[in-house]
Amino acid sequence: MEWFIQLAVAAIASGTPLLFATLGGILNERSGIIQLGAEGIMLMGAVTACMTYLHTGSFIASLLAVAGVGAALGLLHAFMCVTLRTNQVVSGLAMTLFGSGLSAYLGKSVAGTPIPGSVPKLDLPFLEPLPVIGDIFARLDVLTWFSFALVIVLHLLIHRTSWGLHLRAIGDNPATADVMGIRVQLLKYGYTVAGSMLIGLAGADLLLAYSPTWIEGMTAGRGWIAVALIIFARWNPLRALFCAYFFGVMDTIGFKIQLIGSSIPSYFLKMIPYVVTILVLMYLGWRNRNKPTGAPEALGIPYIREQRF
Amino acid sequence: MAETYSLEMKRIVKRFGSVLASDHVDFACKPGEIHALLGENGAGKSTIMCMLSGVYRPTSGEIYIHGQKVRIRSPKEAARLGIGMVFQNFRLVQTLTAAENIVLGEKSAFWRGPNWMRRKQEEIAAIAERFGLAFPVDRPIWQLSVGEQQRVEIVKTLYRGAEFIILDEPTSVLTPGEAEQLFATLAQMKAEGKTVILTTHKLKEVMAVADRISVMRKGRMMQTIDRADTNEKALARLMVGKDIAPVARQRDRRPRGDVLLDVRHLDVYAEHGRKALDDLSFQVRAGEIVGVAGVAGNGQKELAEVLSGLLPWKKGSIVFNGKEFKTASVRAAIEAGISHVPENRMKSGLAGSLGAVDNLLAKTYRSPERSKYGFLLTGSNRRWSQQLVERFDVKTPSLDTPVGQLSGGNQQKLLLAREIDRQPLLMVAVHPTQGLDVGAAEGVHRLLNELRGASKSVLLISEDLDEIMQLSDRILVLYNGRIAAEIGREEADRETIGMYMAGLQRAKEEAV
Numbered sequence A: 001m002e003w004f005i006q007l008a009v010a011a012i013a014s015g016t017p018l019l020f021a022t023l024g025g026i027l028n029e030r031s032g033i034i035q036l037g038a039e040g041i042m043l044m045g046a047v048t049a050c051m052t053y054l055h056t057g058s059f060i061a062s063l064l065a066v067a068g069v070g071a072a073l074g075l076l077h078a079f080m081c082v083t084l085r086t087n088q089v090v091s092g093l094a095m096t097l098f099g100s101g102l103s104a105y106l107g108k109s110v111a112g113t114p115i116p117g118s119v120p121k122l123d124l125p126f127l128e129p130l131p132v133i134g135d136i137f138a139r140l141d142v143l144t145w146f147s148f149a150l151v152i153v154l155h156l157l158i159h160r161t162s163w164g165l166h167l168r169a170i171g172d173n174p175a176t177a178d179v180m181g182i183r184v185q186l187l188k189y190g191y192t193v194a195g196s197m198l199i200g201l202a203g204a205d206l207l208l209a210y211s212p213t214w215i216e217g218m219t220a221g222r223g224w225i226a227v228a229l230i231i232f233a234r235w236n237p238l239r240a241l242f243c244a245y246f247f248g249v250m251d252t253i254g255f256k257i258q259l260i261g262s263s264i265p266s267y268f269l270k271m272i273p274y275v276v277t278i279l280v281l282m283y284l285g286w287r288n289r290n291k292p293t294g295a296p297e298a299l300g301i302p303y304i305r306e307q308r309f
Numbered sequence B: 001m002a003e004t005y006s007l008e009m010k011r012i013v014k015r016f017g018s019v020l021a022s023d024h025v026d027f028a029c030k031p032g033e034i035h036a037l038l039g040e041n042g043a044g045k046s047t048i049m050c051m052l053s054g055v056y057r058p059t060s061g062e063i064y065i066h067g068q069k070v071r072i073r074s075p076k077e078a079a080r081l082g083i084g085m086v087f088q089n090f091r092l093v094q095t096l097t098a099a100e101n102i103v104l105g106e107k108s109a110f111w112r113g114p115n116w117m118r119r120k121q122e123e124i125a126a127i128a129e130r131f132g133l134a135f136p137v138d139r140p141i142w143q144l145s146v147g148e149q150q151r152v153e154i155v156k157t158l159y160r161g162a163e164f165i166i167l168d169e170p171t172s173v174l175t176p177g178e179a180e181q182l183f184a185t186l187a188q189m190k191a192e193g194k195t196v197i198l199t200t201h202k203l204k205e206v207m208a209v210a211d212r213i214s215v216m217r218k219g220r221m222m223q224t225i226d227r228a229d230t231n232e233k234a235l236a237r238l239m240v241g242k243d244i245a246p247v248a249r250q251r252d253r254r255p256r257g258d259v260l261l262d263v264r265h266l267d268v269y270a271e272h273g274r275k276a277l278d279d280l281s282f283q284v285r286a287g288e289i290v291g292v293a294g295v296a297g298n299g300q301k302e303l304a305e306v307l308s309g310l311l312p313w314k315k316g317s318i319v320f321n322g323k324e325f326k327t328a329s330v331r332a333a334i335e336a337g338i339s340h341v342p343e344n345r346m347k348s349g350l351a352g353s354l355g356a357v358d359n360l361l362a363k364t365y366r367s368p369e370r371s372k373y374g375f376l377l378t379g380s381n382r383r384w385s386q387q388l389v390e391r392f393d394v395k396t397p398s399l400d401t402p403v404g405q406l407s408g409g410n411q412q413k414l415l416l417a418r419e420i421d422r423q424p425l426l427m428v429a430v431h432p433t434q435g436l437d438v439g440a441a442e443g444v445h446r447l448l449n450e451l452r453g454a455s456k457s458v459l460l461i462s463e464d465l466d467e468i469m470q471l472s473d474r475i476l477v478l479y480n481g482r483i484a485a486e487i488g489r490e491e492a493d494r495e496t497i498g499m500y501m502a503g504l505q506r507a508k509e510e511a512v
Helices: A002-030 A038-056 A059-083 A088-109 A133-137 A142-160 A162-172 A174-179 A184-210 A222-232 A237-260 A266-287 B045-052 B075-080 B098-102 B114-130 B146-159 B176-191 B203-209 B232-240 B300-307 B330-336 B356-361 B378-391 B408-421 B438-453 B465-471 B494-501
Strands: A121-123 A139-141 B007-016 B019-029 B034-038 B060-065 B068-070 B083-086 B164-168 B195-200 B212-217 B220-226 B259-269 B275-285 B289-293 B315-320 B338-341 B426-430 B457-461 B474-479 B482-488
Touching: A002 A038, A002 A133, A002 A142, A002 A162, A002 A184, A002 A222, A002 A237, A038 A059, A038 A088, A038 A184, A038 A222, A059 A088, A059 A184, A121 A142, A133 A139, A139 A142, A142 A162, A142 A184, A142 A237, A162 A174, A162 A184, A174 A184, A184 A222, A222 A237, A222 A266, A237 A266, B007 B045, B019 B045, B019 B060, B019 B212, B034 B045, B034 B176, B034 B203, B034 B232, B045 B083, B045 B164, B045 B195, B075 B083, B083 B146, B098 B114, B098 B146, B114 B146, B146 B164, B146 B176, B176 B195, B176 B203, B195 B203, B203 B232, B212 B232, B220 B232, B232 B494, B259 B300, B259 B457, B275 B300, B275 B315, B275 B457, B275 B482, B289 B438, B289 B465, B289 B494, B300 B338, B300 B426, B300 B457, B330 B338, B338 B408, B356 B378, B356 B408, B378 B408, B408 B438, B426 B438, B438 B457, B438 B465, B457 B465, B465 B494, B474 B494, B482 B494
Parallel strands: B019 B220, B034 B195, B034 B212, B083 B164, B164 B195, B289 B457, B289 B474, B338 B426, B426 B457
Antiparallel strands: A121 A139, B007 B019, B007 B060, B060 B068, B212 B220, B259 B275, B259 B315, B474 B482
C-alpha cells in the first residue's frame, strides 16, 4: 500500500497545477475563445508568485498579484480575439512566446533562489486515523483543496446555472445567444479573463507548492499539456480532474524510475508523460470517433453581429 | 376603435453598402391578424423582418408599436416590445436541449437544478400542447427533426410572451403535412389574439392562411391587400411585376447551331438525400443563351454544380460537344470547355486573399502558355494578366491587390475575364449580376451577349426575371427539379413565367 500512497500524493502534487490550467482553459474555451497562451500565462504566474513572495513573504499577496497578472494577460488575449478579431491561434501563440520571454527576463534576479516557507496546509486531523484516505488527504495544502472545490463549482456552474447556460450558448452559437439577449462579447471577455486568472494560478501553484524555485521555462510544456487535457476532458471539469491526475501519475512514474537508477536515459523517462499523452489521445480519438467531440461549436470563430448572410 | 394598426413601419430604408435592400417601405399590421409578406427571393422581405426583430437597424425610417414610436436596436429590445421572430435558419444552440434553448434568455433563477428544469419543461410542454406543437423538450436540438426544431422556435417566442410573431419562410423546410399542422397552429395563435407575420413566396399558402397580404418586389412595397379582394393570379403579377420596361430588343434571328449540351433524364440528389433534379432533360445549342428561371431552391444550384463537375448524378446522361461525361469531374468539365460563374463568387469563384494574377491563373495554370516543366512563367503571366485586366476593365490598384478588397463588380469582371478568356464553349452563369450595381450588371450582360455573338452558349441561371427575359433566346422554368415550362423569348411574359415559377401551371407537353 505504501507505494500507492506515495504515488497518489505525488500525482496530486504534480497534477494540481495542470488541473488549474485545464479548468482555466475550459472556462476560456467554453466561451468560444481558443486558449493556446497557457504556457506563457503559467510562466508569468510562476515568476510573479516567486517575486512577490520573496519580496513580501505573503502568500495572499502572491496569489493576488498572480491573479492580477493573469487577468491582464487574459484581457489582452480577449481584446485581440474579441475586439480586434485576430486569429485566435496566433494570438495564443503570441501570448506564450511573450510570457516565456518576459518571465525569463523578469525572473533573472530571482532565478535559483528557493522560496522560504510554502503554501499553508489545511490539516484535517479527523481524517488521520483512516487508512489510505488519511494518508493522502489529511495534509494537503489549501491550493489543492481549492482546486477540488473549483472542479465542483465549475461543474455546477456550467451545467446547473443560468450563467452556465449562457456560457454554453455563446460558445456553441453566439448569434442565437445574441438574439436571446445575452451580451456575447462582454461574457467572452469575462470568461477569457477568468480563465487566464486560473491559468496564472496554475503557474503560481507549480512554483509555490510543487517546485519552490524559479527556473527559466520551469513549466516545461505543462501549459501545452493543459491544452491537450482540455480536449481529453472534452471541455468538462469533472473529466479534467481525472485527466490532470492521470498525467500526474505518469509524471511521477517517470520520476520514480529515474530515482531507482535504471539504465534508461533520463531523457526518455522525462518523455513518458508526453508519449502516454499522445497514445491516450490517439486511443480516445479512435474510441470516440463517432461521438461529438464536445468542443464548443463556435470555438475560434469571431462573432460579428450585423453580418449580411 | 382606438387603433387600427398595432405595428407600423414607415418609410423604412436599409442599405448594405451600395445595395439598397429596402426602399422606403411602409408596412402595417392589425392586431390579431395573419399577415403575409409575399415576394420573390431577394425582394427584401427578410430584411424588413430582421429590422423588426432588431437584427438589422434601419438606415432611416420609423417604427411604431401601438402608436408609440420605438427604436429597436437589438433582439433583446425587440423581445421586450413583444416581437418574436422565427428565423429561416433556426437560432438554436444544437448542443442544448429544447427546453434549455427556450429558457436561454430568461433572467430569473440563477440556480437551475433538475427540479427547476423539470418545472420549466412542464410549463413549456403545456404551451406546446395548447398550440398543437409537440416535440421532446428534454432532447438536445441536434437530435430533433427540422420540423421539430421549428416548433421549438415557435414555442420559444410564445414562451417569452411575444405579441407579434414573425415567421421567415416557415414552410420552406417543412413537408406538406407539417405545413398543414403549422397553419393550424397559426390559426390558434390568431384565436388567442397574437399577430402573426409570415414571409413567403408561395402563393398557395398565402391564399390559404393569410388575412391580409403585402407584396414586395426589389426592396419596394408594392401593395397591401385583403385576401378576399385578390386571387393568386393578381398576386403573381404583383410579385414578379408587370411587363413594363425592357422591351424585347430586336434580336438577330439566326438559325440555331448544333446541339452542344444534351442532358437527358437527369436525377440528382442534394444533401440529406433530397431529390434536387428530377428526370431533367434539356438541350443547349451553340450560339444561344438559355435562361433558367425559378424560385431559389428548385434545383438551379444543383444544375449548375452538376454541369461544372462538382456534383455527381444518380441517373441520366450528360453529353457535351459530342462526348458523354462518365463521372463528375471538375477538371474534365474545364477541359471540355465549360466555364462556371458560381453563385457565391467569393466562396467558390475567387480566392479573396490572392491577387489578380493568381486568380486569373486558377484554371489555366497547366497550359503550356502559362507554365513550363511545372514552373509558372511569371513574367509572361503578369503581362497576360495586365492585358486581361485592361480588356475587361477591372479596376484594381495593382495586380497583387488581394481581390477580396475589390468591389463586387470588379470581382465579377475579373471572374468573367478568367472564364471568358479560356474560350469556353458553354458558360454556366449563376446569378451573374447579384449584388452588382446597374453599370456593372450591364457590363456583365454585354459580355454574355458577346459570347453568344461568338457562337458560344450561355446557360443563364438567375432569379432576376428582367435579366433572364432581356438576355435569353429561350427560357426554362424550373420547379421542384423539373422543367415546368420552356418558353421562347417572343412568347415570354412575366406573368406566365411567374405562374410557372410558383408551380401554378404544369408544363404542357411541348415538342422541342
